[in-house]
Amino acid sequence: MRTRASIVAVTGALAVAGLVAPTAVAVDGPGRDSAPRFAEKFDTSGKSGATARSAKAAAPVISSVVVNGGKPIVVGVSNKPVRATFKVTSPTGIGFSDAELWHGTTYTETTPFIPTDGIKNCTGTTATCTADFEIMPFLDLTNARAGKWNLAVGVIDGEFLEETAQVKAGSLTILRESRLTTNATPEPVKKNKILTVTGALRIANWSNQTFGGYGNHTVHLEYMKKGAKKYTRVKTLKTDKAGNVKTTIKATADGYWRYVYPGVSPVIAPKTSVADFVDVR
Template sequence: MRIRASVAVVTGALALTGLAVPMAHADDAKPGTWPSARSSASAFSAGGPTFSKVAVSGGKAVAIGTTAKKTVTVSFTASDPQGIYTADAALWRGKNLNKADSILFSDDFEAKCGAGTTPTCKATFTIDPALDLWDKEAGTWKVALYAMDEEANETEKASASTLNIVRAAKLTVNAAPEPVKKNKTITITGALTRASWDSGRYVGYGAQSVKLQYLKKGSNAYTTVKTIKSDSRGNLKTTVKATADGYYRYVFAGTSSTAGSTPVADYIDVR
């Protein structure tokens, strides 16, 4: 089972709400409990903290490969006239936070907040693809926030923002033969692969539109020559006429589940 590290004593907001064993995947084991799932009838108060200025990963999608861990930061302002005692964030997928299909908790199970009545809080998530992700989870994750003030009034916001976590992609290109005589046909091959979090390796990404672009030697702008599709194994192949020295590259724009990719271009010598 892919489960985040368990701890004997969990500090911060999640400990206050009875969470003892945080789980990365609700489909692997019984999920942990976010604040609103407690049996306590006095869980939240109308006078609890409010949230604003939520920022997640600089507003950009996070592309994750097969081995390298990625760090995501969620920052937000928690406001309360009584001051903020503790706060936290979580990343989750599903229709309902407390029955989430998957949930990731912050590294310290508590955001780091400044002093005062309107502190900026930051929660850090170190995401390990080998432990925390399945292929089916690529796409949009929701961001939940929690805070408690100094008078023990609590607030939870199940969907305060979103974060796109996508599978990293790789793209290759090779133009041949070279050198080549002017106006002769050259073949441009390549391959489009993407990270599989399930298998821990890169796999072919088939039936995807990829642009072939050309940069003439001495120019400073690429032009799109044509758009082709990768085959069932992610392979790319097309032909063009060689008219002048220059660079060829493939460009993949990406999809809702997979990051875009542009390889180093391949130079062709035309004689």
């Protein structure tokens, strides 16, 4: 059995005496090595929690976990906030709660992680708790870490006797941001003359914190005639090694041209460029 109060007291005493060294977290790439880990606060061995200390005691129940409204989040090279919510039911109240985003298939001490900035509204016997995070690309992300992240949630009851820890309580897909442009020339253009449509695809490179050009990515050229309500796919092209694309087409009527990038699921976000209107005379 796990006595919460005893663990906290003993650990605190040893830390004051200088007998407990901080846990070293070695990860492949950047990381928040100095932040306290979820595993240092909760039992993540997969067990359901400590045994009840009395007939009235019961482990907290975690449910209704939602991260970022259930949607993927697109991240470039700037910090991005994200919020998770979860419901807790605990007969003796809530003594402590925490959450952590982590990347990988198995939770270990070397798993890349993002700690919460704090838990809010997590009091009483029934609560809908809020956990806020700040994704910092230069610390948290590499290109290999795009895709699914897991959310760990832990709660200790009001008497500090029972805990519930779920290392895969929820999940979040983190996508690399993509940027795309379209430029059709000349403008205006004579009817039935050749129109050149260029574009540039740039994708967030978390490994060096820049937006870079990538070759061999598929983009679609779309056109919508003036007065119409729907775009039509005209061509499918591949970017060159610099991430650029270029094609020619006959101009027949006034209209809007744009490139569309479908992205790469589940790691790179799709993107539709701003349309370029061409006046055909």
